[in-house]
Each structure stands twice: as C-alpha cells, then as structure tokens.
Amino acid sequence: MHANILLVPGIILSGVGLVLGLMPTWLRRACVALLPPLLLIHIWTLPHTEINILWLEHSLTLLRLSSSGMLFASVFLVALWGGGLFALQDAAPRELGAAFIYAGGAIGICLCGDWITLFCFWELMALSSTLIVWCGGQPDSKRAGLRYLLIHLAGGVFLLAGISALAVTGTSMELGPLQAEGYAYWFILAGILFNAGAPPFSFWVADAYPQASPSGMVFLSAFTTKTAVFVLLAAFAGEALLIPLGIYMALYGIVYALLEHDIRRILAYSIVNQVGFMLVAVGVGTSATLNGAHAHAAAHILYKMTLLMGAGTILRQMGTTSALKLGGELWRRMPKTTICILIGAAASMGVPFTSSFITKSVVLTGLADADLGLIWALMLVCSAAVVFNAGGRFPWLALFAPAPDSSAKDKLDSNLDPQGITLGSMVGTALLCLVFGWVPGWFYQLLPYPGAYHPYSGGHLLEQVQILAVAGTMFWLTRRYFYPQRGITLDTDWVLRVALLQGWMFFQHHLTSSYFRFTQMEVNSRMRSYMLLFSLHGPRGILARSWYTGSIALWVALILASYILMYNFSAHAPLNTLLRFLLQS
Amino acid sequence: MQVDNQTQAGSKSRCNFIIWAVALLLVGGDFILTPHAPLHHLPQFGIYMLVTLAGVGAALGLTLALGQLLRRREDYYAR
Numbered sequence: 109m110h111a112n113i114l115l116v117p118g119i120i121l122s123g124v125g126l127v128l129g130l131m132p133t134w135l136r137r138a139c140v141a142l143l144p145p146l147l148l149i150h151i152w153t154l155p156h157t158e159i160n161i162l163w164l165e166h167s168l169t170l171l172r173l174s175s176s177g178m179l180f181a182s183v184f185l186v187a188l189w190g191g192g193l194f195a196l197q198d199a200a201p202r203e204l205g206a207a208f209i210y211a212g213g214a215i216g217i218c219l220c221g222d223w224i225t226l227f228c229f230w231e232l233m234a235l236s237s238t239l240i241v242w243c244g245g246q247p248d249s250k251r252a253g254l255r256y257l258l259i260h261l262a263g264g265v266f267l268l269a270g271i272s273a274l275a276v277t278g279t280s281m282e283l284g285p286l287q288a289e290g291y292a293y294w295f296i297l298a299g300i301l302f303n304a305g306a307p308p309f310s311f312w313v314a315d316a317y318p319q320a321s322p323s324g325m326v327f328l329s330a331f332t333t334k335t336a337v338f339v340l341l342a343a344f345a346g347e348a349l350l351i352p353l354g355i356y357m358a359l360y361g362i363v364y365a366l367l368e369h370d371i372r373r374i375l376a377y378s379i380v381n382q383v384g385f386m387l388v389a390v391g392v393g394t395s396a397t398l399n400g401a402h403a404h405a406a407a408h409i410l411y412k413m414t415l416l417m418g419a420g421t422i423l424r425q426m427g428t429t430s431a432l433k434l435g436g437e438l439w440r441r442m443p444k445t446t447i448c449i450l451i452g453a454a455a456s457m458g459v460p461f462t463s464s465f466i467t468k469s470v471v472l473t474g475l476a477d478a479d480l481g482l483i484w485a486l487m488l489v490c491s492a493a494v495v496f497n498a499g500g501r502f503p504w505l506a507l508f509a510p511a512p513d514s515s516a517k518d519k520l521d522s523n524l525d526p527q528g529i530t531l532g533s534m535v536g537t538a539l540l541c542l543v544f545g546w547v548p549g550w551f552y553q554l555l556p557y558p559g560a561y562h563p564y565s566g567g568h569l570l571e572q573v574q575i576l577a578v579a580g581t582m583f584w585l586t587r588r589y590f591y592p593q594r595g596i597t598l599d600t601d602w603v604l605r606v607a608l609l610q611g612w613m614f615f616q617h618h619l620t621s622s623y624f625r626f627t628q629m630e631v632n633s634r635m636r637s638y639m640l641l642f643s644l645h646g647p648r649g650i651l652a653r654s655w656y657t658g659s660i661a662l663w664v665a666l667i668l669a670s671y672i673l674m675y676n677f678s679a680h681a682p683l684n685t686l687l688r689f690l691l692q693s
Numbered sequence: 694m695q696v697d698n699q700t701q702a703g704s705k706s707r708c709n710f711i712i713w714a715v716a717l718l719l720v721g722g723d724f725i726l727t728p729h730a731p732l733h734h735l736p737q738f739g740i741y742m743l744v745t746l747a748g749v750g751a752a753l754g755l756t757l758a759l760g761q762l763l764r765r766r767e768d769y770y771a772r
Binding site: 359362363366367472476484485486488489492493496566570571573574575577578579581582586589590593594595596597598599605606 | 712715716723725739741742745746748750751753755756757760763765766769770
C-alpha cells in the first residue's frame with residue numbers, strides 16, 4: 109500500500125520540487141515542460157480508488173478523487189505548466205523548485221480525503237510560497253515575505269487547533285461538510301479564511317504578491333486563495349457568514365485597486381475582489397452558486413495568470429510596475445503582449461465569448477434564482493466594477509496612458525515583446541480564456557453539481573452589454589479622478605504595523621523605566637543601610653568607641669535586670685512566686 | 694481660442710449624443726430580447742444599467758472619500 113504513495117500527484121510534485129534546483133538545466137527545463145501535462149493525464153486516468161496510510165491510529169487518505177477536486181487540481185496543473193514555462197526565462201532554480209512544492213501542496217489538498225493530510229499540505233504551501241516571495245528580488249521582498257509567513261502561520265495555528273478539536277471530540281477526520289457546532293468548526297473556518305484573504309487580513313495579498321518576481325506572482329495568484337476557496341466549497345458550503353465577508357472583500361478590492369498606482373498591486377487587489385465574489389457564491393450554497401464558484405475560480409486562475417504574465421513582461425522590460433513611470437503608449441512596442449493582456453482583461457470583465465462571461469453568469473443567475481435581491485445587486489456591481497481595476501484601468505495605465513517621464517520613452521525604440529516559450533505560455537493562457545468562453549459546454553461538464561446553463565441567450569448577452577457599456581462609460585468619464593498618485597493607502601495592516609508596534613514600544617518603554625526605577629530604589633535603600641551600619645560600626649561609629657569599665661558593668665547590670673523582668677512577665681515564674689511569698693509573710 | 698472652445702463644445706455634445714443613443718438602444722433591446730426581470734420585484738427594462746450606474750457610482754464616491762481619509766506618504770511605514 110505504501111508504494112502507492114508515489115501515485116499521489118501532490119507528493120510527486122513536492123518531491124520533484126525538492127530536487128529541481130539541483131538538476132542540470134536541461135533536466136529542469138524538461139521537468140517544467142513535461143511533468144505538469146503528464147500529471148494532468150495521470151489524474152484523469154487514475155482509477156477511482158483511495159490511497160490510505162495508517163499514522164498514529166489515524167487513517168490518512170492521501171488520494172481521493174472527487175469531481176470538485178479534479179477540476180481544481182487540473183486547473184492548478186495548467187497554472188503550474190503555464191507559470192513554469194513563463195518562469196524559465198529568468199526565474200532562479202530555487203524559485204522553480206519552491207513553485208513545484210507549492211503546486212504540489214495545492215494539488216495535494218484538492219485530492220486528499222482527510223483533515224490531517226490537508227493540514228500537512230497546507231503548511232507545505234505556506235512555507236514554499238514564502239520562499240517564492242523571498243526569491244522576488246524586490247526591495248521589500250524579505251520583509252513582505254516575513255509578514256506573509258506570519259499571517260499564514262497564524263492561519264495554520266487556527267487550522268491545527270480546529271483539527272485537534274475534531275480529533276479530541278471524536279468527530280470524523282474525513283474531509284467533507286462540517287457541522288456548524290463546537291469550536292472546531294469556527295477554528296477551521298478562521299484558518300481557511302486567513303488564506304482566502306478575508307477581512308481583517310485582506311491586506312496580505314497586495315502586500316506580499318507584488319514583491320515576488322514576475323513569474324513568482326503568477327504562481328502565487330493561482331494557488332493560495334483558490335485552495336482556500338476549494339476547502340470552503342468542500343466543508344463550508346452554505347455558511348451564511350461567508351456572504352458579508354465576501355461582499356466586504358469584493359468592495360475592498362474595488363476601492364483599494366482604484367487608489368493604487370502599481371499595476372501589479374492593482375491586480376493583487378483584483379484577486380481579493382474576485383475571491384470575495386466566490387465567497388458569496390459559497391455562502392449562498394445553492395447548487396447553481398456552488399457550480400458558479402467552481403467555474404469562476406477556474407476561469408479566474410486563467411485570466412489572472414494572463415494579466416500577471418503581461419504585467420511581469422512589463423516589469424522585466426521596463427524595470428518598474430509603477431504607473432507613475434510607465435505608459436508612453438507601450439502597446440506600440442509590445443503588440444503581442446498587448447493582445448494577450450486585452451484578452452485577459454476582457455475575460456476579467458466578463459466580455460461575451462470569454463471565460464468569465466460564462467462563469468459570472470452562473471453565479472448571478474444562481475443569486476437571482478435564490479431571490480437574494482440585495483446580494484445579487486451588490487455582486488452585479490462588483491462584477492461591473494472590474495472595469496475599474498483589472499479590466500480597464502490596468503491595461504490603460506500599463507499600455508495606453510501617456511508617458512510621464514523620459515526614462516520610459518527612451519526604452520520605446522525597440523520591440524519589447526517576449527520571445528519563444530515565454531510568449532507561448534502567455535498566448536496559451538490567453539487562448540484558454542477564449543476557448544472556455546467559446547465552448548462553455550466543455551467547461552460546464554466538469555462542474556460537480558448537475559445543472560443546465562445557457563449563457564448565450566439574447567437576453568443575457570444584452571444584460572452583459574448593458575453592464576459593460578455603463579461601467580466602461582463611467583470609467584472613461586471619471587478617469588481623471590483616479591489618475592495614479594504618489595503615496596499609499598492605509599489598510600488594516602496599520603493595526604499590526606503601527607498601532608500594535610507603537611503600543612508594544614510604549615509598554616516596553618514603561619516596563620523598562622519601571623524596572624530602572626525599582627532597581628534605583630533598591631540600590632538607594634541598600635546604600636542607606638550600609639551608611640547606617642557604617643555610622644554605628646565604622647571607625648568612628650558609636651559601637652566602635654572604647655568604653656569605661658564602670659559604664660560597661662552598669663550596662664551589663666541593666667541588661668541582666670531587663671532580661672529577668674522580661675522572663676518573669678512572660679513565664680509568670682519565680683519572681684512572681686517570690687513576691688507573693690514576701691507579701692503573704 | 695474661441696475656435697478651440699467651439700471644437701471642444703462640439704465634441705462634448707457629440708459624445709453626450711452617442712452615450713444617450715447607446716443607452717436608449719440598450720434599453721430598447723430589452724423590450725425585444727429580455728424574457729423577464731432578473732428578480733420578480735424589479736423592473737424588466739434597463740435594470741442592469743440602473744443597478745450598475747447606482748452601484749458603481751456609490752463605489753466611486755466611497756473610493757474618493759476613503760482616498761481623502763487614508764492616503765499617506767510612500768515612506769509612511771519606513772519612518
């Protein structure tokens with residue numbers, strides 16, 4: 109049975125990832141190019157059996173194939189393939205190795221069958237994704253990676269607490285819908301929500317992801333938040349708390365992306381926005397919205413990868429992703445990248461005949477069918493507002509806005525499009541966005557719940573055109589209010605980075621000063637004691653002087669008399685008896 | 694200068710005309726293509742445009758307000 113462990117895709121990928129950095133270049137390239145598609149074939153040809161091992165009296169299910177897990181694992185493998193090919197140009201071998209371990213963790217979670225195995229893969233993801241951030245080579249990569257690690261380790265602690273509570277209470281460790289009772293449920297939910305970027309920790313996505321390398325951010329965008337969505341779908345479908353959290357995340361993504369000038373941070377906020385959309389769908393919990401969440405997660409991975417590959421290409425060529433330094437009609441010098449970015453942007457907005465059009469419609473129709481008017485309206489707005497981040501504002505700032513400084517213009521003399529396999533990976537993911545949009549039937553048949561969806565009805569096409577026309581017009585008319593500006597926008601991380609830090613420094617200052625005051629007091633009192641002793645016993649002290657013999661005899665007599673008196677009063681002994689005898693006689 | 698102003702005014706009125714024409718076209722299209730309202734208590738025609746207009750407008754207003762409130766220098770955390 110243990111030999112079957114080598115059939116588990118997550119373990120295969122993690123094992124290869126461990127040695128990928130040590131391989132010769134040709135073998136590493138071969139692994140990156142061939143292993144993900146081979147594993148894709150592998151998981152679709154595996155027999156529907158489980159692989160279990162026994163560990164500390166727990167049966168760990170390392171492999172269990174479910175339609176939901178297969179869909180997520182397949183898209184993750186496509187993401188690893190595309191991202192790996194894109195990374196071959198300039199990624200460090202250790203970054204590629206970390207990416208394989210990271211993908212192995214994500215795929216391991218999708219295909220495992222118990223909470224303990226899930227936790228092991230979960231932590232593997234946290235550590236390997238931190239390595240990817242640290243490999244970023246950006247000025248703040250190390251510190252951002254540390255903040256990222258702290259957040260994810262905190263989430264891991266909550267998850268472990270919940271899983272331990274499951275074990276202690278004798279609840280089944282099988283990965284599946286949890287009953288909303290007991291603190292195990294809430295601890296596990298909190299642990300998962302850390303990774304989903306839910307409030308109040310939504311900031312970590314935009315804090316850490318843009319500090320990764322051009323290819324690193326492609327990997328990061330695909331796995332962590334979507335794995336969290338997968339676990340929420342598996343265990344917390346229909347949890348009403350996810351609806352307000354998702355709405356907050358969707359609005360948060362819109363607002364913060366609009367105030368941002370860095371194009372990769374805009375895309376990071378857009379990830380939070382879209383994951384919020386998925387959380388609402390999971391929280392509503394009807395079969396239509398759950399199918400929509402599955403479909404939209406898959407579509408989102410693909411179009412966000414396309415956009416991030418475009419942003420990564422710009423970073424590689426221009427050395428910056430700040431919209432304050434970019435522009436200068438960059439589209440003229442990178443036409444192929446521009447086309448890919450525009451396809452990704454169209455897919456993100458839900459333009460007809462792209463992937464997101466067929467997935468968002470499933471979610472919105474599901475919300476309308478469940479008669480959730482307010483939530484439907486809010487999600488409609490969040491869907492439309494993508495025009496203001498990944499859909500419209502990102503390509504406009506990156507490619508079409510005029511150049512603000514001469515350094516950007518100087519680089520516009522040559523063709524800046526990537527070549528060969530790097531371009532191929534970007535074109536491949538862009539084409540997948542179109543294929544899913546053109547042939548939705550292929551995509552819908554992968555969904556776990558039964559349902560018939562017909563996105564290309566005249567009415568639905570018109571609805572989407574209405575949404576896009578209004579949002580696009582509003583974007584164009586209001587764009588001058590949202591020109592990129594220097595500065596940052598405070599987020600909830602202010603509490604951790606300023607309020608708690610200053611509070612700790614205040615506490616530390618007062619603790620230290622109290623300690624010093626106490627020490628000073630102790631020293632002073634000790635000194636005073638020494639002075640007193642010195643005044644009595646010192647060379648001129650009263651007890652050190654020479655005394656007359658008569659005076660000594662007097663003092664001795666006095667001391668003896670006082671001793672006798674004290675003895676008699678305390679013990680009622682002989683003197684009392686003597687006095688009584690004298691008085692009686 | 695006067696010619697420039699006239700040209701600008703002309704292009705602005707053309708732009709307004711196009712926006713209104715497209716909006717009317719889309720609402721008109723609803724009469725033909727939309728089978729029913731998305732929710733039973735909502736109007737059937739132009740509802741997607743109205744919701745988008747109101748919602749995105751509110752989101753933009755919120756963004757401008759929060760931008761005024763929360764904007765800081767780039768070296769805020771470094772100081």
